[in-house]
Amino acid sequence: MGIVAQLITSFIAAAGFGILFNAPRRSLIQCGFVGMAGWILYFILVQNGMDSVPATVFGAMLVAVFSHIFARVYKTPIIIFTVSGIIPLVPGGMAYEAMRSFVVNDYFNAVQYSAKVMLLAGGIAIGLMFSEVANQIIRKVTLRVKKVS
Amino acid sequence: MLAGKIMLECSAETYRVEDTMDRIAKAFGIENPQSYATPTGINFSVDRAEAANFMRIAKRTTDLYKIAEVNRISRMIVADELSLEEALKSLNKLDSNRYFYPNKVQILAAALVSGCFTIMFGGTWTDFLPACIAGGIGFAGMLSVERLVEIRFIAEFFASLIIGLLAWGFITTGLGLELDKIIIGAVMPLVPGLHITNAVRDLMAGHLVAGVSKGVEATLTAFAIGAGIAAVLAFL
Numbered sequence: 001m002g003i004v005a006q007l008i009t010s011f012i013a014a015a016g017f018g019i020l021f022n023a024p025r026r027s028l029i030q031c032g033f034v035g036m037a038g039w040i041l042y043f044i045l046v047q048n049g050m051d052s053v054p055a056t057v058f059g060a061m062l063v064a065v066f067s068h069i070f071a072r073v074y075k076t077p078i079i080i081f082t083v084s085g086i087i088p089l090v091p092g093g094m095a096y097e098a099m100r101s102f103v104v105n106d107y108f109n110a111v112q113y114s115a116k117v118m119l120l121a122g123g124i125a126i127g128l129m130f131s132e133v134a135n136q137i138i139r140k141v142t143l144r145v146k147k148v149s
Numbered sequence: 150m151l152a153g154k155i156m157l158e159c160s161a162e163t164y165r166v167e168d169t170m171d172r173i174a175k176a177f178g179i180e181n182p183q184s185y186a187t188p189t190g191i192n193f194s195v196d197r198a199e200a201a202n203f204m205r206i207a208k209r210t211t212d213l214y215k216i217a218e219v220n221r222i223s224r225m226i227v228a229d230e231l232s233l234e235e236a237l238k239s240l241n242k243l244d245s246n247r248y249f250y251p252n253k254v255q256i257l258a259a260a261l262v263s264g265c266f267t268i269m270f271g272g273t274w275t276d277f278l279p280a281c282i283a284g285g286i287g288f289a290g291m292l293s294v295e296r297l298v299e300i301r302f303i304a305e306f307f308a309s310l311i312i313g314l315l316a317w318g319f320i321t322t323g324l325g326l327e328l329d330k331i332i333i334g335a336v337m338p339l340v341p342g343l344h345i346t347n348a349v350r351d352l353m354a355g356h357l358v359a360g361v362s363k364g365v366e367a368t369l370t371a372f373a374i375g376a377g378i379a380a381v382l383a384f385l
Contacts, residue, residue, distance in 0.1 A: 006269060009266075013262045013266055013337075016259070016261045016265070017338075019255060019258035020259060020262070020288075021213050022213055023213040024214045024217050027217075039269065075221075076217045077165065077216050079165070080217060082346055082350075083347075086345075088266075088269060092333055092336060093333045096329070096378065099375035099378060099379055100382060103382050104382070124346075124349070128346065128350065129349070132350075
């Protein structure tokens with residue numbers, strides 16, 4: 001039941017966030033799908049022994065790729081899809097652990113967790129940025145091809 | 150200009166705001182529009198030597214629907230399907246329109262999100278319902294406090310305080326198993342995911358001022374949530 005439960009919950013979670021952010025009603029399904037895809041990739045990678053930071057990078061990349069596709073197809077701003085898609089990858093649990101350790105004066109663990117949170121947030125940023133760059137390159141290359149022909 | 154204001158109030162990325170304003174201006178035959186947007190204000194002038202218009206952005210909410218609508222309108226303007234008057238009329242209508250999902254739906258969504266996150270972070274199904282309830286009530290608390298006090302920071306602090314107390318209550322009454330998992334799940338609807346992504350995208354696009362200020366906003370929110378939870382943990 002592991003992966004199926006993860007699939008369903010991540011879909012609902014991402015689509016629910018779409019509602020919280022007041023996304024247009026017709027794009028809620030796509031929001032859920034983007035979030036589900038990103039989270040499942042991350043989940044499988046972590047299950048197979050990958051560190052959570054690179055797994056987050058790949059998850060964020062997949063989210064961004066799908067968002068670009070949906071944004072192109074449905075002619076809506078890409079932000080709608082990335083925002084709800086990225087939510088499952090946000091290191092909320094880790095940030096909570098860090099805060100908790102600070103409160104109980106366990107600074108050793110607290111700093112460790114905080115560093116991890118920073119790395120994970122950076123991983124999300126890199127993943128998003130990477131697909132942005134790829135998208136720009138593709139766009140420029142196709143433009144050039146059009147000009148030549 | 151109005152398009153820019155609406156978009157900023159709904160927390161679009163600033164580079165998208167500038168891009169939209171430039172495109173609209175170009176579509177109306179202005180050759181050299183200059184726009185500069187930050188999360189708290191926009192400058193726009195028709196040409197380099199012309200007088201600049203300034204507009205202050207007082208409040209910021211999250212409204213992806215309006216961003217999408219402004220986007221649609223600006224596309225229509227660029228495609229010459231809307232005249233200046235028509236575009237202004239439809240933007241005005243959009244600005245005064247308070248289209249939101251009803252509060253009940255939002256709270257229900259928050260509750261579902263909380264429960265799902267509990268499962269995603271490795272919680273058990275026993276904790277699903279407690280997390281749902283805590284998340285829903287926490288979000289409802291935030292909405293009502295935000296109506297009383299105009300400071301978002303305080304509202305988020307109270308919401309996470311409520312969540313912490315509820316989670317602790319569920320544990321002591323034996324309804325929930327793991328305190329950590331319930332709290333993490335319930336807190337997720339409050340997490341400033343939108344601001345984080347926006348900050349990153351603005352920074353990538355070279356809008357350093359906007360990116361940094363949004364990053365600070367996200368950090369403040371995260372701090373407020375953490376402080377609320379920490380207060381509960383420290384005193385119980």
